[in-house]
Amino acid sequence: MEQSSTSALLQGTVLDLASDVVSALRSGDHVRAGGTLTGGGAGEGVARAAVRVLGADTLLPTALLRVPPDPGQLAVFKDAVAAHPPRDDAAPAVVWSHWAMARALRRLEQPLTDPLADDPGAEPGAGWLDDAGWQLLTHQLAVLAPLALPGEECAVTRAARRRPVDVARGFVRAVRRRDWQQAAGAGRWLTLLDGVPDSLGLEAGLDFVRLMGGSDPRVALQLEAARLMPAGVLL
Amino acid sequence: MSVREVEETALEWVWAHRDRFALGDDALAADGQVNRTWKPLGELAQVCASVSACTPPSDPVHTRVSDLLDFAWQQTRQGELFLLMQSLEPFATYPLEVYAAFASAGRRHTGYEASAAVVARTRGWRLTEQYPTRRLGVIEAERRSGLSPHGRVPQALGRTWLGGLPEPWTFERAAGYALTHVVFHLTEWGRAAQGVPPDLADYLRHWLPPWLDTCLEARMWDLSCELLAVAASVPSPPDPAVLDDAWQRVAAAQHTSGAIPEEGAVQDAAGSADGAAPYAFTDCYHSTLMAAFAAALTTARLRDVDRAGQGVPG
Amino acid sequence: MPSKDKVLEEVRTENIDIEAALDPAEPDGVFRDSRECAALALQSGGTSLLLSPPTPRPKKG
Incomplete structure (x- = not known):
């Protein structure tokens, strides 16, 4: 019950986040992309998890329309990358979606500073x-x-x-x-x-x-x- | 289970149930059910003609389908019933289409062909309103029966779903059955891959795999078998992995009696009542015939490829 | 000091099976074919019924 209601909350937040991105892509208005994240609707943890699920597409307006990201949104994005690294036994798609998020940050010249990573840009197989x-x-x-x-x-x-x-x-x-x-x-x-x-x-x-x-x-x-x-x- | 085993067991079932293909009195009755009399017999004849043509005479399967063809021809009283049907329903196309299957296997009746030619010369016959796929079939039936075809294949093909090269994601059941029959007509039921124009061959090479995959997932066994027959009839067959996967799924749907149900709903209705004959004849005869047809073409194709030394695994 | 709600939320978030959301299985295929009804004003399959006398109804009482 607890688990399913939380999953539903996460799913709903992912949908809200996706709607924000769609609006931004349609209007070219990057600020609206941050609505769900900066509006304080979802809790921090859920918002972070939702960003991790939507992945690098959270920053898609920035990538495709070449407008600078909203600072608040960027902060949550960085948190999501840091808070949800792939487990050792993670499926390749999970590893790659994480890699894609880190890649998106590198595109923005905002690379993560992870002292443990030998080469943060190294590709998974x-x-x-x-x-x-x-x-x-x-x-x-x-x-x-x-x-x-x-x-x-x-x-x-x-x-x-x-x-x-x-x-x-x-x-x-x-x-x-x-x-x-x-x-x-x-x-x-x-x-x-x-x-x-x-x-x-x-x-x-x-x-x-x-x-x-x-x-x-x-x-x-x-x-x-x-x-x-x-x-x-x-x- | 191999493709060959699917073929043999399907033909076992057909042989054991051949009496169900027999023509009764209702085949000639005005209120008879043509789809339950002439249609199954014509399908039996067509499948046996094709299997016979692609199987070496030394193969026991060849003997089995030849015997079935003899049985079917006897049902028409060596073609006499076609002449009788001609006098009862002169403008019906189905007797000619059924006859063409026999004619393609060398069972002919010159008297019927002569009288069919008289009707086929009329404007009314040429203008019969029908689906484009059916029109192509009638043109082919005329050619196989020694009549002058009433139209040209490229024009008839252009009016069909497949001939227009539609977006492949618009495929549904009805389009599927239309396209398989277009290929059957173009290739003389699997005998002449070169009958498929190059653009169509490319189109089919690209899109047969997703159609086959989704029909199998939907447990549409009958259409899946027809698509497998198409796959074995076109100039460039799908990847062997695609065929292996499909045949395994068909084999898994085959009952121990050899019968293959038309679709999943038939299996669900039969439930766990796993007797000797869990399906009604009408729920399985067509798909079982199509499985035998497709399997024979596939086996022949793999044999040809092997002979050509390309070493595609069976 | 974090509020009780906040702590609860963090615990819940950790419980979320995010891996499943990141590599979801395919949903089952949905198959339904478009149908076609007979052309309007085309002769009904039951034409002959219209020509037959009405079925006698059992009389009441």
């Missing part, structure tokens, strides 16, 4: 993606959608670039299963990949996912990212 069938590949890439950014260069983006047809198949599968979150995440990756078959109809596909699942702010976030992607130029 991505061998699990090379071994994965197209279904698992797409699922994992959708979970790691915050890494789908123009100009991003890491083992995960390289794995995605090697298998555009497989990711496109995963998109078809996700739409067929009505898994809108996975479809939106895969769709965001596809906007970045060369070699996606034209017959996929990606643009209409993204519109369809918005129509069917866009009321979920986590879905809307991925679709907004996909919309801004071609114009976005990162470092």
